[in-house]
Amino acid sequence: MAILVTGGAGYIGSHTCVELLIAGFEIVVVDNLSNSNINVLNRIRELTKKDFKFYEVDLIDKSSLEDVFIENSIEAVIHFAGLKAVGESVKIPLHYYHNNITGTLFLCELMEKYDIKKLVFSSSATVYGVPINVPITEDFLLSATNPYGRTKLMIEEILRDLYIQNRDWNIVILRYFNPIGAHPSGRLGEDPNGLPNNLMPYITQVGIGKLEELRVFGNDYPTSDGTGVRDYIHVVDLALGHLKALEKVMSTSGIDAYNLGTGRGYSVLEVVEAFEKASGRKVPYTVVERRPGDIPICYADVNKAKKELGWAATRGIGDMCLDSWQWQIKNPNGYEDFKHISKIKMN
Ligand code: NAD
Ligand code: WQD
Helix, strand or coil: CEEEEECCCCHHHHHHHHHHHHCCCEEEEEECCCCCCCHHHHHHHHHHCCCCEEEECCCCCHHHHHHHHHHCCEEEEEECCCCCCHHHHHHCHHHHHHHHHHHHHHHHHHHHHCCCCEEEEEEEHHHECCCCCCCECCCCCCECCCHHHHHHHHHHHHHHHHHHHCCCCEEEEEEECEEECCCCCCCCCCCCCCCCCCHHHHHHHHHCCCCCCEEEECCCCCCCCCCCEECEEEHHHHHHHHHHHHHHHHHCCEEEEEEECCCCCEEHHHHHHHHHHHHCCCCCEEEECCCCCCCCEECECCHHHHHHHCCCCCCCHHHHHHHHHHHHHHCCCCCCCCCCHHHCCCC
């Protein structure tokens, strides 16, 4: 029996595949490689010394997806596959709705057809919209401020309806806060296309000299230093959270949502400082206007995950920065190639 991992070639999916294989699970990975690189798969094999089946399949292609269910004996699904760029989702909303929602509907239809009712779904802290206060507990009012966030919100609702219709379903919804960091080996990490949208990949590219300076989006928020505060979580801690969620869906039926964060917020400038300490590099920055749609403060109450999943993050901001930096310097062009490595001055 195998665990089907959709989006397993992506940033969080690849780290989770490593932890699943190390824990002894058999896995089958499905990814259309729309935001990932085929090289990831061999890195996963290399790190774990284990093999697994990979299907380059789009979830929207239901008949090819069905082949995966026909050819494998699947016990449970961890569903990462989806598009995730907030700004892009505003520009091409229909594509986001189609990819994320239709993809999930097809997946769930096939799961029903093949009587597989154990699902772990990647949601996001974005479903809390503009939170009224912090720390954020799972019972906060849900809302979304952009099409990407609405896909997560809608999928959560779809999954709740699925459970109401058939109480044999076992579903865990994981709401990630801000995943950063990389595998400590430096072999897996986040590989954004083009200019990074998120803070940590932007900082590491400034650190290595690919980008000139960080633009800090606003320093007039009601926070200790005026810059935005977020709950950054190491991607390996996040990956391990999926193993705990899997344990839960394997043992009980129901549907439940859990925050995966550290429960502690860091400002943009605190992250810059932690990165400079971990890397020994300076990160020049300029403060610019607030980024539209950004919220001032967001961090999780993580007690529910601790109590019910037996999971807590153990890696601190120093590890997150160090591992992000190691990944950046060892893979200056991400998974693409290593031709330019000698041109880049290492520390
Ligand atoms: P990612 O883009 O690195 O990984 C997603 C993977 O899904 C990619 O490999 C992509 O090629 C694949 N994919 C997308 N659409 C597909 C489709 N229709 N069929 C098959 N494969 C498809 O993103 P990630 O950061 O690893 O995020 C994984 C999940 O976690 C996503 O659902 C994302 O929305 C969610 N999430 C991410 C963050 C974050 O900041 N990284 C935060 C909260 C939630
Ligand atoms: C963090 C902080 C920025 C870049 C996004 C999505 C969210 C989730 C995670 C998927 C903020 C500041 C950033 C820069 C900056 N993804 N910043 N300069 O916005 O909290 O969350 O990723 O579900 O849905 O919205 O993360 O890393 O973009 O920003 O000053 O160049 O860094 O203003 O305070 P965010 P982020």
